[in-house]
Amino acid sequence: MAYEPILLARVNKPDSTRLEGYRIDGGYASFERALAELKPEEVTTRVKDSGLRGRGGAGFPTGLKWTFLPKDHPGPIYLCINADESEPCTYNNRILMEKDPHQVLEGIMLACYAIKSRCAYFYIRYEYGTAYRTLQSAIDELYQAGLLGKNILGSGFDLDIFLHRGAGAYICGEETGLIESLEGKRAWPRIKPPFPAIEGAFRKPTIVNNVETMACVTQIMRRGNDWFKSMGVPPDPKNPRDAGSYGPKLYTIAGHVNTPKCVELPMGVTIRELVEKHGGGVWKGLKAKAVNPGGISMGFVDCNLKLKDSDQTEYDIPLDFNGPGRVGCLGLGTAAVTVIDEQTSMVDVLHNVCQFFAHESCGQCTPCREGTGWMLKMTDRLRRGQGRKEDLDILVDVSDRIGIIPGTTICGLSDGAGWPVKTAIRKFRKEFEDAIQSGRKSVVKSLKLLGAH
Amino acid sequence: MATVYVNDKPVDIGNERLNCVQAAEKGGIHIPHYCYHPDLTVVASCRMCLVEMGDLKDGKVAITPKVFPGCQTPVKDGTVIVTGDYAKRDTSLPVLGYPDNYKPGDRAKKAQADTLEGLLINHPLDCPVCDKAGECKLQDYSFQYGRSQSRMIDEKNTPPNKPEISSKITLFTDRCIMCTRCVRFTREVSGQAELSVVSRGHHSEIDVFPGEPLENKLAGNVVDLCPVGALGSKDFLYKQRVWYLKTEDSVCAGCSTGCSISADSNKDVIFRLRPRPNPQAQGYFMCDEGRHGYHYVNAAERLNRPHVRKDGKLAPIAYTDAVKAVSDEFKDAIKKNAASVWLVLSPFLTVEEAFLAAKWLKESSKQVKLALGPVPFVGEDDTYPKDRRGKALQPVRFTIRAEKCPNRRGVEEVLRTLQGDVITFPKVIEAIKKGDAKAVFLAGGYPVKGSFDVFSEVKAENLLLAVSDFFTSPATELAKYVFPAAAFSEKEGTYLNHANLAQTLHKVSHAPQETRQEGQLFQDLAHRRGLFNLAAVRKELAKEVPFFGKLADQVPELGVKLV
């Protein structure tokens, strides 16, 4: 039985962006019901009990995050929506914003009601012009309809939503980088603690959530927790800290596939199914060599590497919050699946990846700033056919030591910069060694990063 | 009472809120750091201070399997800190109950070496031509914590140098380790935020906004803050290799804030003044006026021997002859009319000098008048931080005082006791003009010219004027005797700042040629035998001027508050 999309249900409708159509489809009914019938705490509890985990990359339980706000805080509380979506090959937020903005906005309104915030900042990457304009007209519609502004529907609840355009930097997606950028500064991630829930935007308690997370909130409040929990993967009973991977998820399929696209599926679909069934298979009749399970910062899956005690390979891992981690990847990330075909050189792939992170490291922390730069120089040398055998060990050493997991940096960008390097070299070492031994030069012209900034 | 363990050493931190670097320092263990500075916000970005941490509970240590930035991580009772220097610990102490498979210090040691490897990746390592060499934290820590060989064979980034960022400061861009101390200083202390970081990742650079160089009055501090040779003081650049410099504790004579400073000299030439942290005086910094205000000490046109007027012109005279002549002439003058004899004490004198001078003439006659010399004022007290428009902000982090002398308070206290009140300088001029003053000794020592310009309108026949000062002036034009003055760096003594903090001046360099420090001069004029001895004079002073009672004992390095 084919899965019937919920989050993407409206995207192909004519005028899917308009308030009128959204309301005909039952939109804002759950917001109105919440205002009239539910206490803010009840909304938080519902979201918490749904098992919803953030869709922005880290998978933090959403309702739980909301409870970290100080109780009975006298001053303002802010909600920041993270629409910086800069992880390569990730575009699920974009579809939601461009095609069904009201679904996202309703989630924001529900979330603000739950956390008693009267002001939400919607931080959207500059490159998303269409999404920006679509969202702005949707917000204008809401003000006109009295669904935003002062004393919404006579409930006494006030809410403003401000759109804020970033200026094009991956690091603006890191939540405290986003906050700094929103405040008009360089997006240099802050040291934590204090976490944003205690001291965030403008030094006030702040929740940062992803766009898709908000769309999920809308659907949870409309359809209930049972619906949400009817999908996905329950917690691993052997891991008391696992919160499970419930609900639908937007997966983007990119790279060497026949039909790159964004699909909505219950959490836990395997990479193989996603690529072969939904992505139309690997292009040119080739086989997949490697896959990034959730954006390049999650590292690589080796499609030919057999799983322990099994006929399956890493290509068969489920894409829930735990699956990628079991094969040495960083996590599910943004669920952006990037496929690399068997004819593509991993040296080129890795060089391209290193170029991205060296370009995007904010430059604060020594290990990340210098590590990403050094890894780029080494991989560049590899592709020029001048690699040395010891370079591979150095690359693994450097990639292993940068990040918040080893404790050497402020933010997770560097974990994400290290993971593709260490997984590529550990899993495809033979290919790298061959390249070094043969002194083969790359045939691919290095892609110049577009600098809009 | 909270106890923290650093490399097995229990450190009692009381109820202070400290980070690991501070707690370790308390236990005498140094955790190397670059970006951390006690007077700037913590950014925890350089990652030089990485340590291992755990908690001690029931004799067992639970270690967290990662490293932590010591500058950012607070400690509490039972916190266990293991640094990369664990191998150098005090092995007489019992080893804490670490887990079996845990090797204390290994992870921190590697992490620190890794950080240094990172810092050197794009570092030019041009130490032979770098001004910082010898006092560079990158050299020091690389030597102590780094690896001896680099694994980096690729081309280094070579950003262009930026000598134009300031008239006083130059930036060797490629030597920067991006600790952002300089940026934070201009944002948090001086306030006008001239410096910022441009570009990203390994192309990050320190820069100023176009057309807005770093010219605030505290700017020079960024050079001291810079742990490497990236920011250089144009005043000091390429003048000396630092290992030739001798460093002495001193006090800035530029204003009544009285910043504690270190004075660096080589072979009697001062090359540099730097702030010496003192919470009782100014904190961690100093102003540029004070920093660069030592050049008069090395000035060629300084008076460097006593002179006597002969045939209308000043002619050199031997010191002992000058002392004898002045002593005799003032004795005579006192005999004739003691009330017409004046002694003027400048606020640049030390307390001890003012005291010895006062005693010289007052002991001959109580009727001799003591007055305070001109007190230079420029503008108003200038506080920092300031915003971009120049408006001063609260809370104040630094004050450059309008009163441009170091010791008005100290001289005044001497005058209060020995004269009874403080007679100001205009009264002296009035008395000279009226002919009431027949013999005047002007103990000057004004580093800025112009303090005695009033003398250009004074016409006094038969006035016996003796002056001690740095430069010729309208006063020396009138004087019969002129003595060269000694600079703050050439004497020992006490300055009392605006807040009654008494600090000790140490001798940094020798006064030129026939110059004696005024303490010696007044002692000689009074026919007191022997060399000026600070401790002895202080004892006497403490007895006779009770305000200075505390100076009888050893004065601590950071000075002593007298009120």
Ligand SMILES: Cc1cc2nc3c(=O)[nH]c(=O)nc-3n(C[C@H](O)[C@H](O)[C@H](O)COP(=O)(O)O)c2cc1C
């Ligand atoms: C380098 C970096 C980039 C990130 N970029 C994004 C992003 O573009 N969008 C996003 O939602 N989260 C991003 N995140 C994750 C955010 O820090 C944060 O966890 C997330 O916005 C929280 O929302 P959620 O709980 O709804 O997932 C990024 C994290 C890092 C370390």
Ligand code: SF4
């Ligand atoms: S880890 Fe990298 S991106 Fe993150 S704050 Fe540090 S330098 Fe910036």
Ligand code: SF4
């Ligand atoms: S110039 Fe010096 S103080 Fe400024 S960031 Fe660079 S190393 Fe630090």
Ligand code: SF4
């Ligand atoms: S503030 Fe005053 S005492 Fe301090 S350095 Fe400047 S002039 Fe000297």
Ligand code: FES
């Ligand atoms: S001193 Fe702690 S990170 Fe720089």
